[in-house]
Amino acid sequence: xxxxxxxxxxxxxxxxxxxxxxxxxxxxxxxxxxxxxxxxxxxxxxxxxxxxxxxxxxxxxxxxxxxxxxxxxxxxxxxxxxxxxxxxxxxxxxxxxxxxxxxxxxxxxxxxxxxxxxxxxxxxxxxxxxxxxxxxxxxxxxxxxxxxxxxxxxxxxxxxxxxxxxxxxxxxxxxxxxxxxxxxxxxxxxxxxxxxxxxxxxxxxxxxxxxxxxxxxxxxxxxxxxxxxxxxxxxxxxxxxxxxxxxxxxxxxxxxxxxxxxxxxxxxxxxxxxxxxxxxxxxxxxxxxxxxxxxxxxxxxxxxxxxxxxxxxxxxxxxxxxxxxxxxxxxxxxxxxxxxxxxxxxxxxxxxxxxxxxxxxxxx
Amino acid sequence: xxxxxxxxxxxxxxxxxxxxxxxxxxxxxxxxxxxxxxxxxxxxxxxxxxxxxxxxxxxxxxxxxxxxxxxxxxxxxxxxxxxxxxxxxxxxxxxxxxxxxxxxxxxxxxxxxxxxxxxxxxxxxxxxxxxxxxxxxxxxxxxxxxxxxxxxxxxxxxxxxxxxxxxxxxxxxxxxxxxxxxxxxxxxxxxxxxxxxxxxxxxxxxxxxxxxxxxxxxxxxxxxxxxxxxxxxxxxxxxxxxxxxxxxxxxxxxxxxxxxxxxxxxxxxxxxxxxxxxxxxxxxxxxxxxxxxxxxxxxxxxxxxxxxxxxxxxxxxxxxxxxxxxxxxxxxxxxxxxxxxxxxxxxxxxxxxxxxxxxxxxxx
DNA sequence: CAAATTCTGGCAATCGTTTGCCATGGCGCA
DNA sequence: TGCGCCATGGCAAACGATTGCCAGAATTTG
Numbered sequence: 001x002x003x004x005x006x007x008x009x010x011x012x013x014x015x016x017x018x019x020x021x022x023x024x025x026x027x028x029x030x031x032x033x034x035x036x037x038x039x040x041x042x043x044x045x046x047x048x049x050x051x052x053x054x055x056x057x058x059x060x061x062x063x064x065x066x067x068x069x070x071x072x073x074x075x076x077x078x079x080x081x082x083x084x085x086x087x088x089x090x091x092x093x094x095x096x097x098x099x100x101x102x103x104x105x106x107x108x109x110x111x112x113x114x115x116x117x118x119x120x121x122x123x124x125x126x127x128x129x130x131x132x133x134x135x136x137x138x139x140x141x142x143x144x145x146x147x148x149x150x151x152x153x154x155x156x157x158x159x160x161x162x163x164x165x166x167x168x169x170x171x172x173x174x175x176x177x178x179x180x181x182x183x184x185x186x187x188x189x190x191x192x193x194x195x196x197x198x199x200x201x202x203x204x205x206x207x208x209x210x211x212x213x214x215x216x217x218x219x220x221x222x223x224x225x226x227x228x229x230x231x232x233x234x235x236x237x238x239x240x241x242x243x244x245x246x247x248x249x250x251x252x253x254x255x256x257x258x259x260x261x262x263x264x265x266x267x268x269x270x271x272x273x274x275x276x277x278x279x280x281x282x283x284x285x286x287x288x289x290x291x292x293x294x295x296x297x298x299x300x301x302x303x304x305x306x307x308x309x310x311x312x313x314x315x316x317x318x319x320x321x322x323x324x325x326x327x328x329x330x331x332x333x334x335x336x337x338x339x340x341x342x343x344x345x346x347x348x349x350x351x352x353x354x355x356x357x358x359x360x361x362x363x364x
Numbered sequence: 365x366x367x368x369x370x371x372x373x374x375x376x377x378x379x380x381x382x383x384x385x386x387x388x389x390x391x392x393x394x395x396x397x398x399x400x401x402x403x404x405x406x407x408x409x410x411x412x413x414x415x416x417x418x419x420x421x422x423x424x425x426x427x428x429x430x431x432x433x434x435x436x437x438x439x440x441x442x443x444x445x446x447x448x449x450x451x452x453x454x455x456x457x458x459x460x461x462x463x464x465x466x467x468x469x470x471x472x473x474x475x476x477x478x479x480x481x482x483x484x485x486x487x488x489x490x491x492x493x494x495x496x497x498x499x500x501x502x503x504x505x506x507x508x509x510x511x512x513x514x515x516x517x518x519x520x521x522x523x524x525x526x527x528x529x530x531x532x533x534x535x536x537x538x539x540x541x542x543x544x545x546x547x548x549x550x551x552x553x554x555x556x557x558x559x560x561x562x563x564x565x566x567x568x569x570x571x572x573x574x575x576x577x578x579x580x581x582x583x584x585x586x587x588x589x590x591x592x593x594x595x596x597x598x599x600x601x602x603x604x605x606x607x608x609x610x611x612x613x614x615x616x617x618x619x620x621x622x623x624x625x626x627x628x629x630x631x632x633x634x635x636x637x638x639x640x641x642x643x644x645x646x647x648x649x650x651x652x653x654x655x656x657x658x659x660x661x662x663x664x665x666x667x668x669x670x671x672x673x674x675x676x677x678x679x680x681x682x683x684x685x686x687x688x689x690x691x692x693x694x695x696x697x698x699x700x701x702x703x704x705x706x707x708x709x710x711x712x713x714x715x716x717x718x719x720x721x722x723x724x725x726x727x728x
Numbered sequence: 729c730a731a732a733t734t735c736t737g738g739c740a741a742t743c744g745t746t747t748g749c750c751a752t753g754g755c756g757c758a
Numbered sequence: 759t760g761c762g763c764c765a766t767g768g769c770a771a772a773c774g775a776t777t778g779c780c781a782g783a784a785t786t787t788g
């Protein structure tokens with residue numbers, strides 16, 4: 001009698017395990033075992049139970065199970081609000097990929113936006129300490145922390161993605177930004193470019209440090225001085241990529257001696273920058289070569305199609321889930337690992353040899 | 365003694381309500397009432413309890429509460445996999461907006477991808493029937509249904525978004541697609557255009573029916589025959605917008621008498637189509653005007669900047685959440701409502717009067 | 729054929745919170 | 759000062775599943 005209270009608007013709440021047991025003519029505990037651990041129950045009994053469950057349309061109550069076993073099967077992904085915008089599909093792809101991997105392993109994905117207010121931090125901490133979340137994937141450099149509670153002490157496995165936080169003790173999944181930018185820059189140098197404009201993300205941001213570092217390494221390897229590259233931007237978030245590109249266009253216009261190649265650290269920046277340059281009469285790649293970052297699908301359809309560094313988001317999502325589930329399974333404190341997923345330079349028509357200064361032999 | 369079992373690797377599981385009660389010197393039930401329903405408890409006692417809770421870093425266990433009260437505070441959003449791609453930020457914006465509204469009301473957001481396989485349908489049904497989800501926002505035209513369980517019978521409030529499913533009994537939040545397209549088309553007619561190419565989404569899709577309907581209405585209102593518009597596409601999903609645009613470019617090339625204006629039903633289509641047209645030597649908007657759909661931020665930085673119909677996603681998300689919470693609160697069966705959020709035509713330089721056939725007086 | 733061993737199924741406690749019901753204490757009013 | 763009522767706090771029973779422990783059944787071996 002699961003619904004002996006259907007007198008008034010009481011929620012019917014569906015069939016219970018007890019109903020299945022009664023219909024199958026066995027004890028509740030047998031049903032539980034048959035459903036969770038089929039090996040420990042007679043095959044014929046199990047079949048009978050399965051049939052009864054299907055007939056009743058029985059679905060186990062997740063909260064009751066969770067309460068009893070002391071675990072949930074919900075993973076939360078912590079996304080800073082600043083990630084949403086522009087032309088790249090990184091966030092949707094991350095979500096899609098992570099959710100797919102989690103589903104296959106019987107987990108659910110919960111979204112937790114981390115804004116700059118205490119409310120959202122508290123919300124996330126409640127999820128963590130209240131037993132709702134079993135683990136977290138975080139795309140922010142800041143761990144929520146308020147009133148003495150910190151996500152770091154919640155006892156949850158946490159994996160960082162996009163940002164390397166292995167120093168802070170978090171297993172991290174990142175791309176080889178530095179190397180990718182180094183190679184892209186080297187390619188520009190090989191084409192004959194000697195003066196560069198670098199359009200930066202927020203100053204001090206992990207990605208920006210890595211990417212700019214890659215540029216400098218390439219210059220160094222080619223024997224070019226650090227002064228060969230001019231920085232623009234640094235004051236705005238990646239979220240405002242289009243703005244950054246526009247400001248960079250102004251910066252470019254103000255330069256006495258013009259660079260012949262541009263390295264933009266997001267596709268948004270490249271797109272708005274290129275738009276302004278073309279409005280100003282410049283030809284891409286004739287007058288100016290452009291390389292950018294993110295691998296947004298739309299880059300293939302810009303005029304000219306943009307050379308960009310692809311983020312292998314799908315792989316990253318899978319890797320992050322693998323790391324997290326691993327940490328959940330054997331919850332012994334293992335050392336923080338860093339998984340590097342290789343990004344790929346997609347060569348398109350936005351780069352070419354500079355025309356003004358014809359190709360020279362590489363310096364020494 | 366919440367942690368009398370800390371002998372081995374047993375999870376500490378944090379302070380319990382009993383610990384708070386002991387520290388505050390009151391009964392457990394008092395703590396519960398103080399936290400949930402502050403009015404029913406002496407102010408001094410409440411303060412003492414609050415202090416004790418804060419001191420211990422107490423967080424109520426969500427699953428225990430959920431089990432007891434028979435409700436969760438998780439809402440799931442059902443996203444067809446086909447929504448992820450292209451240049452538009454509709455999905456991330458929807459998620460951001462919905463999550464924000466839900467958070468403010470004490471709810472959490474869970475992602476549920478609905479692919480074309482039984483696994484994902486079953487997953488969603490388990491969430492619904494297993495008591496994990498309290499309500500659902502669905503962006504798919506198909507309600508998950510398998511083994512006799514259907515989302516429609518799960519007893520959950522459901523709200524449809526983007527698609528009008530009020531016929532199926534679901535409160536729906538949609539934009540005034542038809543009207544918006546009608547106005548955009550009327551604007552093109554006003555500029556002097558008389559022959560149109562319409563680039564379609566999947567045949568029979570709600571959006572496509574509405575949008576094409578809008579075109580026909582505008583033609584009719586201007587006394588133009590239905591033959592004034594040529595359809596392209598219809599066989600691919602919106603997900604493959606770029607592909608559709610490319611095919612449309614081929615279709616355009618094959619036309620004996622060329623349209624002077626193009627109505628694309630997504631920005632992706634417009635972008636790839638325009639790219640091909642320009643490669644073929646056409647000038648936009650000189651030879652061809654283009655209007656598209658979605659209001660992707662990147663449209664502002666295309667060459668030329670694209671005229672597009674903005675989707676007021678933020679408002680839609682808020683409206684969907686409002687509808688859903690309303691349905692949860694007074695769970696009496698109210699009639700399915702349809703909330704229409706107005707979209708806005710963003711005029712940019714991709715449209716102009718046709719040059720080949722100079723502006724004529726409107727027919728009749 | 730008897731005894732030992734393995735396997736299957738049932739009982740009941742438990743997870744942490746909420747809440748109906750009752751007892752008690754305080755306060756006001758006459 | 760005494761009586762009655764209201765507000766406050768405590769007890770214990772749920773919510774729906776899992777699981778350790780034990781009894782009984784089934785199977786095999788000597």
